[in-house]
Amino acid sequence: MSSDDTEQERLKSALWYHVGKLVDEACLDLDVNATPQFIGSLTELAWVQLDNIAKDLENFSKHANRSTVSTADVLLLARKNPDLHGLLQKVVDDEAAERAAKAVGKSKR
Numbered sequence: 001m002s003s004d005d006t007e008q009e010r011l012k013s014a015l016w017y018h019v020g021k022l023v024d025e026a027c028l029d030l031d032v033n034a035t036p037q038f039i040g041s042l043t044e045l046a047w048v049q050l051d052n053i054a055k056d057l058e059n060f061s062k063h064a065n066r067s068t069v070s071t072a073d074v075l076l077l078a079r080k081n082p083d084l085h086g087l088l089q090k091v092v093d094d095e096a097a098e099r100a101a102k103a104v105g106k107s108k109r
Contacts, residue, residue: 015050016043053077 019042023034060073071092078085 012043012047015047016040019043019046 016039020039023039023042027034056077057069057073060076061067061069064070064073071088075085075088075092078088
């Protein structure tokens with residue numbers, strides 16, 4: 001088994017653990033039970049989605065001739081979900097405003 005395979009298995013195990021915790025919390029709130037097979041299936045679904053997202057982000061950055069994924073790539077990925085796009089855009093705008101405020105504070109010294 002290569003180091004990439006080992007790393008992927010570690011990541012998948014961590015995802016399984018966290019999905020399991022989230023499902024357990026939801027089950028307690030809803031007073032229902034979830035089988036290990038359900039948790040495994042949900043983990044696999046999340047893994048496939050995360051893999052697709054990672055590939056899309058990598059392709060967006062490569063298309064822009066960059067080797068690093070930027071916030072613009074993430075916003076482009078979220079473009080078909082207006083609510084998510086709005087939330088992410090707000091975070092980006094808030095961070096930019098915070099950086100600008102810090103820069104103004106430093107220049108006054």
